[in-house]
Amino acid sequence: MGKPLIExxxxxxxxxxxxxxVHALREVSLTISExxxxxxxxxxxxxxxxxxxILGCLDRPSSGDYWLVGEEVSQLDRNAxxxxxxxxxxxxxxxxxxxxxxxALENVELPLLYAGxxxxxxxxxxxxxxxRVGLGDRMHHHPNQMSGGQQQRVAVAxxxxxxxxxxxxxxxxxxxxxxxxxxxxxxxxxxxxxxxxLLLVTHEPDIxxxxxxxxxxxxxxxxxxxxxxxxxARPDPAAAEAAL
Amino acid sequence: MSPLQVLRVAVRxxxxxxxxxFLTTLGxxxxxxxxxxxxxxxxxxxxRVEEAFASMGSNLLVVLSGTTNxxxxxxxxxxxxxxxxxxxxxxxxxxxxxRYASPQxxxxxxxxxxxxxxxxxxxxxxxxxxxxRTWPVAMGSSISQSDIETGSKVVLLGQTVVDKLxxxxxxxxxxxxxxxKTPFQIIGVLARKGQSATGQDYDDAVFIPYTTFQAKIxxxxxxxxxGALMVSAVSSEATAxxxxxxxxxxxxxxxxPIGADDDFSIRNLTEMASAQQEGVKTLTTLLASIAAVSLIxxxxxxxxxxxxxxxxxxxxxxxxxAVGARPRDVLSQFLVEALALSxxxxxxxxxLGLVAANRLAANFGWPILIRLDVIAIAVGFxxxxxxxxxxxxxxxxxxxxxxxxxxYE
Numbered sequence: 001m002g003k004p005l006i007e008x009x010x011x012x013x014x015x016x017x018x019x020x021x022v023h024a025l026r027e028v029s030l031t032i033s034e035x036x037x038x039x040x041x042x043x044x045x046x047x048x049x050x051x052x053x054i055l056g057c058l059d060r061p062s063s064g065d066y067w068l069v070g071e072e073v074s075q076l077d078r079n080a081x082x083x084x085x086x087x088x089x090x091x092x093x094x095x096x097x098x099x100x101x102x103x104a105l106e107n108v109e110l111p112l113l114y115a116g117x118x119x120x121x122x123x124x125x126x127x128x129x130x131x132r133v134g135l136g137d138r139m140h141h142h143p144n145q146m147s148g149g150q151q152q153r154v155a156v157a158x159x160x161x162x163x164x165x166x167x168x169x170x171x172x173x174x175x176x177x178x179x180x181x182x183x184x185x186x187x188x189x190x191x192x193x194x195x196x197x198l199l200l201v202t203h204e205p206d207i208x209x210x211x212x213x214x215x216x217x218x219x220x221x222x223x224x225x226x227x228x229x230x231x232x233a234r235p236d237p238a239a240a241e242a243a244l
Numbered sequence: 245m246s247p248l249q250v251l252r253v254a255v256r257x258x259x260x261x262x263x264x265x266f267l268t269t270l271g272x273x274x275x276x277x278x279x280x281x282x283x284x285x286x287x288x289x290x291x292r293v294e295e296a297f298a299s300m301g302s303n304l305l306v307v308l309s310g311t312t313n314x315x316x317x318x319x320x321x322x323x324x325x326x327x328x329x330x331x332x333x334x335x336x337x338x339x340x341x342x343r344y345a346s347p348q349x350x351x352x353x354x355x356x357x358x359x360x361x362x363x364x365x366x367x368x369x370x371x372x373x374x375x376x377r378t379w380p381v382a383m384g385s386s387i388s389q390s391d392i393e394t395g396s397k398v399v400l401l402g403q404t405v406v407d408k409l410x411x412x413x414x415x416x417x418x419x420x421x422x423x424x425k426t427p428f429q430i431i432g433v434l435a436r437k438g439q440s441a442t443g444q445d446y447d448d449a450v451f452i453p454y455t456t457f458q459a460k461i462x463x464x465x466x467x468x469x470x471g472a473l474m475v476s477a478v479s480s481e482a483t484a485x486x487x488x489x490x491x492x493x494x495x496x497x498x499x500x501p502i503g504a505d506d507d508f509s510i511r512n513l514t515e516m517a518s519a520q521q522e523g524v525k526t527l528t529t530l531l532a533s534i535a536a537v538s539l540i541x542x543x544x545x546x547x548x549x550x551x552x553x554x555x556x557x558x559x560x561x562x563x564x565x566a567v568g569a570r571p572r573d574v575l576s577q578f579l580v581e582a583l584a585l586s587x588x589x590x591x592x593x594x595x596l597g598l599v600a601a602n603r604l605a606a607n608f609g610w611p612i613l614i615r616l617d618v619i620a621i622a623v624g625f626x627x628x629x630x631x632x633x634x635x636x637x638x639x640x641x642x643x644x645x646x647x648x649x650x651x652y653e
Contacts, residue, residue, distance in 0.1 A: 058646050079572065093650065101260065116246070
């Protein structure tokens, strides 16, 4: 296990809905080390999305401390959080969230645009990232010319093009068939081997089996937190069929 | 993100909706072209007025003698001779703001050549008269100081009179004409001056030395000037000063008691010119203001479309924020889009405005006057419209919550 990448100390999140206070997260303390792949599970309303948003620096906790790569980030302003997301994190979403009418290459370049990287380096790094996810020959395709699995690969390439410490994936296989899901999980495991930490939110136990640690949330609290030997995802169709 | 990058992203976004972008820009195009065309028209009209007054002469004052009041019937200015030749001498020597002064004695008489005749205005003047009116001699020579002193019977003809008596383009220098039975030798012809602002033909006149006028044409009282004095000030700023100096001088010389009315009147032609120019300027401002209103309407169109665009692209904004766009990156992106729309509109508007100004000028026969400062202001103003009306939508975009924006369907 590497050194801690994420450390939270009693983070809580409270919303006001009319007169009712909703406690989406209640004093969650969690430590995730570098290189881990953590699957966060739980029923809807358990707080797993809120936890992911806070850990992904899209939102701030109402109380508690959050250290990301040794830096206390719970009170940063919106501009600083945006920079942190740009440099430290990569996102993969259930609905891919690619820019339509924009080529795969330009989609992957997008984070680098905000990082102030020169055009030449942007192209080179985006090509490399697309090559890494096996889409070297689809660089100039638009999202609507690609299958769901290919679109999600573009999203993964976009997440890793900035060389992030952490990839936050929110139901990344939710819109994919089981075969493509395994392909994507194989890709994540490959990234994990190169040292990238993965935070995976899912409600599918089959997908959680590919993670090295499973955190189950319930009513805004961590119900269980167990390490496991991850199942190796093999993108080979026959093997994938057999594994399921 | 570099400014060039921001611009590229903005232009691409606008190009995705070409028709919409064009229609949005149309408001600004119409506004800017209207401002430029209106100002060009106003400037053309102003130049027309200036031209008319410039041909009259520069920095001129006209001094008229007093009025008669015979059994309750008031005569007009000049009906009662009050100005003396000594007054003229005093004005020339004592009023420091005065450059030139000349009498202008006038009578309408028949001018008779060998085989033609023509009724025109006979003017008795001094040599300075032509300097004041910036009226050069086209052929022959002008009236000289010695002509004044000896009262020689010489005459300068205006072009219209030459046309009528000798035919156009004839050179009658050296020939003679008769005015009231007195033969006058033609010493020269004046350059063509054209029409006054009121349509009066300046060239339909002849000029003789004022001393000759007194002796041969006028007769009567020799002490008083039976006509007007034309005075020019040393500069256009000095006209008011010259007017005061002459008034003070004449009141003093005529022993006018304090509080009593002047027994003369002074007309400031420069004031008349500037009053007319003021009128044209007001008209220009009015037209340009109406055009400017349409520019503001164009700005509201931009704001409207930008608000629609922000709502439509909520998800895009969410994606950009998730991958690291700061609120100010999003702000500048939408602001630059609004600016690009308004400045593109401004540039197209300038081109259209110039075309419109040219056509209108050709129609009215006015000089085309394109003012660069107006173009600069129009572009600046359309840019300002872009910023002012683009700011609210851009702020709205930059304040979106990335989580909400990503969930937006």
